[in-house]
Amino acid sequence: MPTERTTTATADDAVAAPRRGRPGYDRETLLSVCVDVFNRYGYDATSMGMLSKHLGISKSAIYHHVQSKEEILEQALDRALDALEAVFAEVLASGSGPVNKLERILDGTVRVLVDQMPYVTLLLRLRGNSEVEEAALQRRRTLTRTVEDLVRQAQEQGELRTDISGKSAPRLMLGMVNSIVDWYQPGRSGTVDQLAATVVTMVFAGLRA
Amino acid sequence: MPTERTTTATADDAVAAPRRGRPGYDRETLLSVCVDVFNRYGYDATSMGMLSKHLGISKSAIYHHVQSKEEILEQALDRALDALEAVFAEVLASGSGPVNKLERILDGTVRVLVDQMPYVTLLLRLRGNSEVEEAALQRRRTLTRTVEDLVRQAQEQGELRTDISGKSAPRLMLGMVNSIVDWYQPGRSGTVDQLAATVVTMVFAGLRA
Structure with a gap:
């Protein structure tokens, strides 16, 4: 879950519409969510786009934390x-x-x-x-x-x-x-x-x- | 390996140029090669295109044997x-x-x-x-x-x-x-x-x- 949110959103909203520009995650939570996605779909089958959807943040917000998958x-x-x-x-x-x-x-x-x-x-x-x-x-x-x-x-x-x-x-x-x-x-x-x-x-x- | 081949080809040739129109596989060998590809890349990450490359036959030749992945x-x-x-x-x-x-x-x-x-x-x-x-x-x-x-x-x-x-x-x-x-x-x-x-x-x- 994001550490900070100014609006309420359901998990479905987060999947449908990645939030842009503001990461809203600490490094620890980001790592934990990404690992869950890797384990669910397989590392090779997981794209940065999929991580973005599950995190509910844009790809560029992920790149704020890490350089690559x-x-x-x-x-x-x-x-x-x-x-x-x-x-x-x-x-x-x-x-x-x-x-x-x-x-x-x-x-x-x-x-x-x-x-x-x-x-x-x-x-x-x-x-x-x-x-x-x-x-x-x-x-x-x-x-x-x-x-x-x-x-x-x-x-x-x-x-x-x-x-x-x-x-x-x-x-x-x-x-x-x-x-x-x-x-x-x-x-x-x-x-x-x-x-x-x-x-x-x-x-x-x-x-x- | 295909059960029957009229020309000699290396594994690389087979990957580079899928053969079209003639399956050349029995069902048993096809199953075995596909399972190896699934195990190597993960089932979800394996496309019919990847199976086609590894089998060295066209997708339509695969569909001669099976309806789907x-x-x-x-x-x-x-x-x-x-x-x-x-x-x-x-x-x-x-x-x-x-x-x-x-x-x-x-x-x-x-x-x-x-x-x-x-x-x-x-x-x-x-x-x-x-x-x-x-x-x-x-x-x-x-x-x-x-x-x-x-x-x-x-x-x-x-x-x-x-x-x-x-x-x-x-x-x-x-x-x-x-x-x-x-x-x-x-x-x-x-x-x-x-x-x-x-x-x-x-x-x-x-x-x-």
């Missing part, structure tokens, strides 16, 4: 990746064993996904069709490799079973966590604490009673 | 959903307990995902922007509810732990399996047998040694 994408991806990287950095700096590190990485990643859901959703749906997308996917791959390394260390140290695929297991556990953006509804699917605990329990202890 | 989508989604529903139907018809059923559903779903990867990828990336998409998502939700029911039965019968969220667990295990389309590379990520075994072991027994 890609700059919006880059800022949104930075938000998701910065948060994920912060979790990994904090856990890796600690002196605990590999399974404890894995548990805390999964727990922290679940919390970032719930907290920054639209931004992580955008990240997870990237196809790598541009340099900005490829750079983001590269940062994501670095996180995946960290989890792979920890699984291998844990297997070598006898903390994790070795009768499963050390190549597939890291991707399966991250895939499980990443799926959260597709179905989790705060309030309807339980608390984030329950969610994080269910992930960690399933991966390391299993569901069997 | 949406008909191609519908056929592709049917392929994925028919295969998944067949797994569920076979397992549900058996007389085993809920955990055994869940194990076989996960095992069978992994195999369908690997076998029909492009078609399931398309299904999993749908946004529900049309009636065809919404109908497919409805069929997918029915499968999810079956897994939810089995988890609840297993918890009630004491076969699965009750200290985890019965709402989240079914979606997390399916999310883990669905992630396979994003990263699994036959030959490089191990065999499908190892993959299915890793999924079933992780979900029910856990990774801890």
Whole structure:
């Protein structure tokens, strides 16, 4: 929503008649609305014209904030990746064993996904069709490799079973966590604490009673 | 690739100059190429013109096979959903307990995902922007509810732990399996047998040694 409005307008009015010349958005709200449109229609299928309609402001008002659609994408991806990287950095700096590190990485990643859901959703749906997308996917791959390394260390140290695929297991556990953006509804699917605990329990202890 | 060609042409030639008037594709190959284009650019962002370029045939040649882009989508989604529903139907018809059923559903779903990867990828990336998409998502939700029911039965019968969220667990295990389309590379990520075994072991027994 615009931060300031002098006239009352319905959402339909805003879509039908973009307001011109006066942005009326702070950068944060603009980013949030654009990311929702990207997630709804796909980044590639979203034009600056569509962003203008959904924001209810003119294209030139958008250009007051950003130089291009890609700059919006880059800022949104930075938000998701910065948060994920912060979790990994904090856990890796600690002196605990590999399974404890894995548990805390999964727990922290679940919390970032719930907290920054639209931004992580955008990240997870990237196809790598541009340099900005490829750079983001590269940062994501670095996180995946960290989890792979920890699984291998844990297997070598006898903390994790070795009768499963050390190549597939890291991707399966991250895939499980990443799926959260597709179905989790705060309030309807339980608390984030329950969610994080269910992930960690399933991966390391299993569901069997 | 076209099934029959009288002249040699590179992929670039095919993209630059659509061939007119003679389809040169069987329905199966046409479907497969179109699904790859959908998955690469997104269904919404793919035009019949783009399909024409990638197929190397004219739009009218495509219309020789199908009435619309949406008909191609519908056929592709049917392929994925028919295969998944067949797994569920076979397992549900058996007389085993809920955990055994869940194990076989996960095992069978992994195999369908690997076998029909492009078609399931398309299904999993749908946004529900049309009636065809919404109908497919409805069929997918029915499968999810079956897994939810089995988890609840297993918890009630004491076969699965009750200290985890019965709402989240079914979606997390399916999310883990669905992630396979994003990263699994036959030959490089191990065999499908190892993959299915890793999924079933992780979900029910856990990774801890």
